Amino acid sequence: MYTILAADDAKDTLMLLEFDLQAEGYQVLKAEDGESALAAINNNNVDILLLDLYMPGMSGIETLKQLKATPEQANIPVIMLSASDDEDKIVEALELGAHDYVTKPYIAKVLLARIRNAIRLREKTLTLENLAKTDFLTKLNNKGSFEQLSLKAINQGSRAMNNMAVAMIDIDHFKAVNDNYGHEAGDIVLKQFAQLLAQTFRDYDIVGRVGGEEFAVCMPEVNQHDAVNACERFRKAVEQTPMELGNEQIFVTTSIGVACAQHIEVGYDFNQMMQAADKFLYDAKQLSRNVTLSHPPEGQEEIVQQTPAQTTTVNENHEKGFVGIDYQVGLSNVLGDDDLFKEILKMFFDDHHQDGVKIQQAIDTDDQASMKHLVHTLKGVACSVGAMQLFERAKQLDFAVNDGDKESYQGLFDNVSFELNRVITGIKTELNIV
Incomplete structure (x- = not known):
């Protein structure tokens, strides 16, 4: 109508x-x-x-x-x-x-x-x-549209001093797909890859095809840990998802470089961020492919690297006791430093064990500002400590808050509260917090 x-x-x-x-x-x-x-x-x-x-x-x-x-x-x-x-x-x-x-x-x-x-x-x-704005094959933003939308988002982020990240993403050995299966099969892979990319990232992330087998994502209001973890989720999804070529299936992998505004000298410059992400992508492809590379954390010289090999070297016994936490994910975020990660878990407990009460109060009093701050912060730190189920539930509530969908708040928060209590109880028990 x-x-x-x-x-x-x-x-x-x-x-x-x-x-x-x-x-x-x-x-x-x-x-x-x-x-x-x-x-x-x-x-x-x-x-x-x-x-x-x-x-x-x-x-x-x-x-x-x-x-x-x-x-x-x-x-x-x-x-x-x-x-x-x-x-x-x-x-x-x-x-x-x-x-x-x-x-x-x-x-x-x-x-x-x-x-x-x-x-x-x-x-x-x-x-x-x-x-004019859409890539004809993948239906994602084309290069010009991606750059235009990302420039606008980065300019807005710079005024508010929000965290920002840009990822450059490339399909590994894509030429071999075309050589072995033909260009029509290559187009099918590109379309399925693009569909998975659009499904993995947030609705308000800006996703585009910027080259033949090269894609980019601009992520507003996201810190480095969340940006790298989001890219890792996508990398793993690609690795595990078969590409359907008629009666045949093939698997591909992807390499990713992630640049964050807070780690760049001219932090909110779009070209600087794209160049940095492209450099990390180049390093990823030179290193091993099927890897995500980003800036080193504060005080560290080595590049943040998340690979399949890295996650398998963590002691499996660390998972026991920490209910609701993927210890391997959290530990990889601090480059395997077990003592540091336990300190971070203690800080998470101290800072967020009352979040359930605070969010419920914000819902009851219709305090939108507090609601948005509490939920967005909880979502970010949940991902950083490996509380992935809590992260997913907080993300759903965060989307509802951003959309102003007040009717959904209580139901979504009940799920968050349940998972938050599990995580807090697990940390308290394992770390003997009185």
């Missing part, structure tokens, strides 16, 4: 427009002046604007100017309505970007036909814009 906003200071005209448009199946919004029309567009998905040329306060021409000056709204088709025969004003409106002009009193059949034409034109425009 398309939504049409009718802006006119004549209430009888608005009533007629509402009657005629609703009879054709359109959803109708109404505004009696320019300011109200712009506010309605800001708060709703408007497909067509019917705009009176002369209105008190902000005129139709001024309203049109402001609308076309806003990039996110500039493509909304505008049909001007007026009883005036002032040709200069009509020409001015059309030159400012109005799609069409209809005189009042309008003929319903004519107006509806022009609305249908405007909708068809908008759909074609949106289709062309989408094609």
Whole structure:
């Protein structure tokens, strides 16, 4: 169903427009002046604007100017309505970007036909814009769109001094896939790889294809541990997921380089971050492939490296007792330093054993700021200590908080609370915390 906003200071005209448009199946919004029309567009998905040329306060021409000056709204088709025969004003409106002009009193059949034409034109425009921004094979952002969206996200992150990360991702030995199975099979692998990439990362992460078998992800509001762990989840998923080539299955691996703003001299420079991530990707491919490389932690000289071999060298006995924690994951985040990891677990207990009470209080009092801070922080530290089930549940609640989906808070929090209590109890028992 398309939504049409009718802006006119004549209430009888608005009533007629509402009657005629609703009879054709359109959803109708109404505004009696320019300011109200712009506010309605800001708060709703408007497909067509019917705009009176002369209105008190902000005129139709001024309203049109402001609308076309806003990039996110500039493509909304505008049909001007007026009883005036002032040709200069009509020409001015059309030159400012109005799609069409209809005189009042309008003929319903004519107006509806022009609305249908405007909708068809908008759909074609949106289709062309989408094609211009989308990689034709994988349906991900193409290189230009990825760079544009990432630049915007990084600029926003720099103003708020948020953590940011960029990952460069490459399919290992992809040439061998094309050589052994043909380019059609290579395209199938690229599409399945891209689908897995889009499914693994968050909805608001920016994912794109930036080369033949090269992909990139921009991750806003994420620290180094979370960024590396997210890339590791994807690397392992690729390693374990068969690529379906008709009656045959093949497996591929991927190498990943991760750059974080806080570790780069010009931290919030998009090109610097991409260059750093590309350098780590190059090192990963030179090292062994099927590996994720990133910056060294503070005070460490060696590169953070997560590989299949690394996770298998950890003492399996460490997992016992720590309920809800994958000890191997947490230990790998501190490069295998067992004593340091236990200190971190103690800090996690001290800082977060009351989080359940605090989050419940934030829900009860509708304290959105505290809610967002508590849940987002808990999600990050849960991943850092290897509490992966807690991380997943906190992530779902974090998404709901970001979307303002208050009806989901309590149910999702109940899952978080259950898992948090398991983790806290396990740490308390294993570390003999009184």
